[in-house]
Every structure is written in C-alpha cells, then in structure tokens.
Amino acid sequence: MPKSKKLPPAVINTWPEIFGEIEIDVVPIEYLHSINVKFKDGKIWEIDVKKSREKKNINIESALEELFEQYEDAIDSIDFRLDTEKVKYDIKRRTALFMKKRK
Secondary structure, three states, X not given: OOOOEEOOHHHHOOOHXXXXXXXXXXXXXXXXXXXXXXXXXXXXXXEOHHHHHHOOOOOHHHXXXXXXXXXXXXXXXXXXXXXXXXXXXXXXXXHHHHHHHHO
C-alpha cells in the first residue's frame, strides 16, 4: 500500500492551518488544476486538467490513464497540481453545512 504524503510547501503555504496537517493517498480529478509530465529526454508536457474536464467529448480519467500507460517507459516524473482554491472553498462550505446541522 502506498505511503501517505504531505502536500508540497507551495500548497501548504496557501492555507497552512489546514493544508499543513493533511496527508494524502489519492486526489479526486476535480481537485486537480493541471499535471506536468516530465520525460526522460527533458521534454515537459503540461496538461490543463481544468480545461480538459470542461470538454464534453473527452473522458479525462481515461485519457490520462491511456497516456501514462503509453509513455510509461519514457516518463521521468509526474507532478499533479492541486486547485487549492477549489479545495479551500469545498472544505469551508462543507464545514459550514456540518456545523449548521449540528445546532
């Protein structure tokens, strides 16, 4: 089983009191802003997940899975960029709903 990881400092700095304590195993696709794929030959592809999700004719999850499988041997690293504003908004909204129902 993969080990949980802390968020990168750039993400933690956007909301340190919350993001500083979070460890993650999986991030839902709706919370990704973009993905940077670095290849062994030095090329870097930036995939705008947010824009790709807006296109009705693309299943982004399947497209990413296919891309990673096809280029598996050529990929050096994959950097998932979190949409921190969406995460903050959803956490605040759900916390407010939770606290309202507790009264």
